[in-house]
Amino acid sequence: MPKIVDPTEKKTHIAKATWRVILEQGVKGATVRNIAKEAGLSLGALRHYFSTQDELLAYAMNLVKDRATARIEKIGISDLPPKEKVIRILLELVPVDDIKMAEMEVWFAFTFHRKYAEEQLDTQHEGFFSEMGSLIEFLDQHQLLRKDLDKEMTSEHLYALVDGLALHALLEPERLDRKRVADVLTHHINSICRIEKE
Amino acid sequence: MPKIVDPTEKKTHIAKATWRVILEQGVKGATVRNIAKEAGLSLGALRHYFSTQDELLAYAMNLVKDRATARIEKIGISDLPPKEKVIRILLELVPVDDIKMAEMEVWFAFTFHRKYAEEQLDTQHEGFFSEMGSLIEFLDQHQLLRKDLDKEMTSEHLYALVDGLALHALLEPERLDRKRVADVLTHHINSICRIEKE
Numbered sequence: 001m002p003k004i005v006d007p008t009e010k011k012t013h014i015a016k017a018t019w020r021v022i023l024e025q026g027v028k029g030a031t032v033r034n035i036a037k038e039a040g041l042s043l044g045a046l047r048h049y050f051s052t053q054d055e056l057l058a059y060a061m062n063l064v065k066d067r068a069t070a071r072i073e074k075i076g077i078s079d080l081p082p083k084e085k086v087i088r089i090l091l092e093l094v095p096v097d098d099i100k101m102a103e104m105e106v107w108f109a110f111t112f113h114r115k116y117a118e119e120q121l122d123t124q125h126e127g128f129f130s131e132m133g134s135l136i137e138f139l140d141q142h143q144l145l146r147k148d149l150d151k152e153m154t155s156e157h158l159y160a161l162v163d164g165l166a167l168h169a170l171l172e173p174e175r176l177d178r179k180r181v182a183d184v185l186t187h188h189i190n191s192i193c194r195i196e197k198e
Numbered sequence: 199m200p201k202i203v204d205p206t207e208k209k210t211h212i213a214k215a216t217w218r219v220i221l222e223q224g225v226k227g228a229t230v231r232n233i234a235k236e237a238g239l240s241l242g243a244l245r246h247y248f249s250t251q252d253e254l255l256a257y258a259m260n261l262v263k264d265r266a267t268a269r270i271e272k273i274g275i276s277d278l279p280p281k282e283k284v285i286r287i288l289l290e291l292v293p294v295d296d297i298k299m300a301e302m303e304v305w306f307a308f309t310f311h312r313k314y315a316e317e318q319l320d321t322q323h324e325g326f327f328s329e330m331g332s333l334i335e336f337l338d339q340h341q342l343l344r345k346d347l348d349k350e351m352t353s354e355h356l357y358a359l360v361d362g363l364a365l366h367a368l369l370e371p372e373r374l375d376r377k378r379v380a381d382v383l384t385h386h387i388n389s390i391c392r393i394e395k396e
Binding site for chain 2: 026028108109111112115127129150153156157159160161162163164165167168171172175176180183184187188191
């Protein structure tokens with residue numbers, strides 16, 4: 001009886017091999033040949049799951065977003081108080097540990113690869129702008145957001161702050177550790193919230 | 199009599215050709231051959247000024263920083279009121295027009311090229327963190343900065359906000375135009391300054 005292979009599991013295995021190759025060599029090293037080698041598969045076996053390199057890269061990239069989304073959903077349904085929840089969710093989007101650092105490298109490498117790709121790849125740049133709007137709405141629904149703020153501008157500010165911290169944590173990790181990132185985000189969230197009664 | 203060539207002028211000409219090649223093809227297309235062709239020079243003539251590709255890329259990159267610095271110095275010695283001066287300087291660091299957009303593309307492309315380069319290139323990542331500290335000090339010296347703020351954290355926040363806006367203006371220019379960037383920056387600077395008497 002042939003071994004039953006779960007195709008999603010196999011694709012995830014290949015996607016993770018793709019991340020490792022990108023982390024070591026950048027996207028330019030992420031050839032189908034190198035990825036097959038890293039995944040311990042023949043070229044033919046890999047092509048069974050992904051017929052082109054771009055298809056494979058897009059899958060690996062989307063898996064990064066799916067993993068972040070899953071972590072965020074888990075925080076969303078937790079018992080944390082609303083403001084703490086928002087801060088914890090924002091920390092999921094900044095590379096403050098090894099796993100998120102690897103995800104962020106893949107994200108940036110792929111984003112710039114796509115920008116300069118000769119052919120338009122079958123993915124769009126999708127940041128977390130709308131998610132920032134949802135977090136601001138969430139604070140407002142819990143009567144925490146200051147009433148004098150423009151919600152659209154507040155979302156734009158939060159989005160830029162989070163991605164700026166992510167970029168700096170990636171490029172200057174020796175200065176920007178988890179505590180410093182958390183301090184900046186906590187201070188900012190407090191500054192857009194009403195002063196709480198003790 | 200042979201034509202007198204100003205070497206700095208020639209190097210700037212080559213650096214600008216390098217930018218054009220990077221803008222069209224990314225850093226991976228910025229080979230010495232392609233750059234020589236774009237600059238209208240023979241390979242030998244180009245090698246007279248730059249003996250390696252990395253030397254040329256580093257020069258082109260530093261010229262981006264020099265140009266931004268020169269624009270900032272010009273604003274620094276202008277007659278603008280202090281707060282307006284700070285906002286105008288910050289706007290120089292975000293790609294809100296075609297020239298700055300091109301500079302920013304070169305900056306990001308080169309930053310990621312260096313991160314994944316096989317050999318350590320002879321340049322360091324140099325962001326504008328210390329400049330952000332200087333701007334915060336400048337506001338404080340003019341008695342504009344709120345007294346309850348931690349200056350170190352305020353600099354880190356401003357640095358992340360500016361680079362986050364720069365990244366988004368590059369990747370999502372249709373949403374983030376000059377006015378929106380200026381609005382977010384102006385609102386932020388107002389929020390860290392004391393309320394002015396009318």
